[in-house]
Amino acid sequence: MPTLRALECLVAVLDAGSITEAAAALHMSQPALSHQLAALEREIGAPVLERLPRGVRATVVGRAVAADARAALAAAQRVVSTGRATARGAGGHVRLACAESMTAGLLAPVLRTWLRRNPAVGLSLTETTSADELARLIDAGETDVAIGPRPTRFTGAVELIGVEEIVAVLPPGHPLAERKLITFEQLRDEPLVHYHPDNGLAAWLDAEAARHQVTLTAAVRTRQAGTAARLAAAGLGVALVPTTALGGGAVPPIRRLRPGVTRDLVCLTATPADVLVRRFIAEVVRRGVPVPAAVATALE
Structure with missing residues (x-):
């Protein structure tokens, strides 16, 4: 296959009508230019x-x-121009994946700032309910950055965003609302708004409860943490919910667990050297893990 340099030499000679002038224009020696042309002729x-x-x-x-040679050189120049524009945030497309419980509370503020500063950069978002599914999307090359809890297994780059607390959301008037802290033992016989097995929170919370010799009882199951909080507020049972899934408005009675239950939130990527990926992750990490003011007040 001919090199771009050989095509560049051909076009320069055709434009100049002279090997001497073409070599001068390309800052090459005449023998070097003739060598490129000979290689092109051998290829053809x-x-x-x-x-x-x-x-x-x-x-x-x-x-x-000649026309195809000029088109190839123009395409090569567009590759450089597009790459440079993308590197400075004037183009490109970043594929994101996020745990659904974090999309509104953690990711949305980052997206608002990012889109304002980088209006020419396209974004696409995939939501999942499993940290291991986030890792799979990265490993499969289907997404550039994944945001969520730390997966059980991942060999790519991992950057810590912060630590998120799991809290108990109580139905209005629930007796446990009189307590400042709630133990797993006190949840032993409580009907819970639990999670569907597809949601990684289900197995993780069951394992946390088992560490305290408690088996959680599901009254109803949902795939989404935000829905679990709303069902608890509607009186269907206690829900164990990540704080990022709680809205910023009025919140139902919520209590901390004793001992506290937390999980790391991380950014995953297979391309940490990519300029846009690196800048996006830096913005996520800079903002950290938000706790809505109403939630913080309720937990005081």
Whole structure:
């Protein structure tokens, strides 16, 4: 396959009508330019230039390939221009994946700032309910940055955003609302708004409860943490909910667990050297893990 340098030499000679002038324009020696042209002719299997007493001109083959040679050089220049524009935030597309419980509370503020500062950069978002699914999307090359709890297994780059607390959301008037802290033992016989097995929170919370010799009882199951909080507020049972899934408005009675239950929130990527990926992750980490003011007040 001909090199871009060989095509550049051909176009320069055709434009100048002279090997000497083309070599000067490309800051090459005449032998080096002639070597590139000879390599191109060997690749094609026919001469592309006819040597004249004064200068050169294209052969029939040379005229036939000239337009494509110019197009290839223009395309190569667009590759450079697009790459440079993307690196400075003037183009490109970043594929994001996020744990659904964090989309509104953690990711949305980052997206608002990012889109205002980088309006030419496209974003796409995939939501999941499993940290291991986030890792799979990265490993499969289907997303550039994944935001969520730390997966059980991942070999790519991991950057810590912060630590998130799991709290108990109580139905209005629930007896446990009189307590400042709630233990797993006190949840032993409580009907819970629990999570569907597809949601990684289900197995993780069951394992946390088992560490305290408690088996959680599900009255109803949902795939989404935000829905669990709303069902608890509607009186269907106690829900154990990450703080990022709680809205910033009025919140139902919420209490901390004793001992506290927390989890790391991380950014995953397979391309940490990518300029746009690195900048996006830096913005997520800079903002950290938010706790809505109403939630913070309720937990005081």
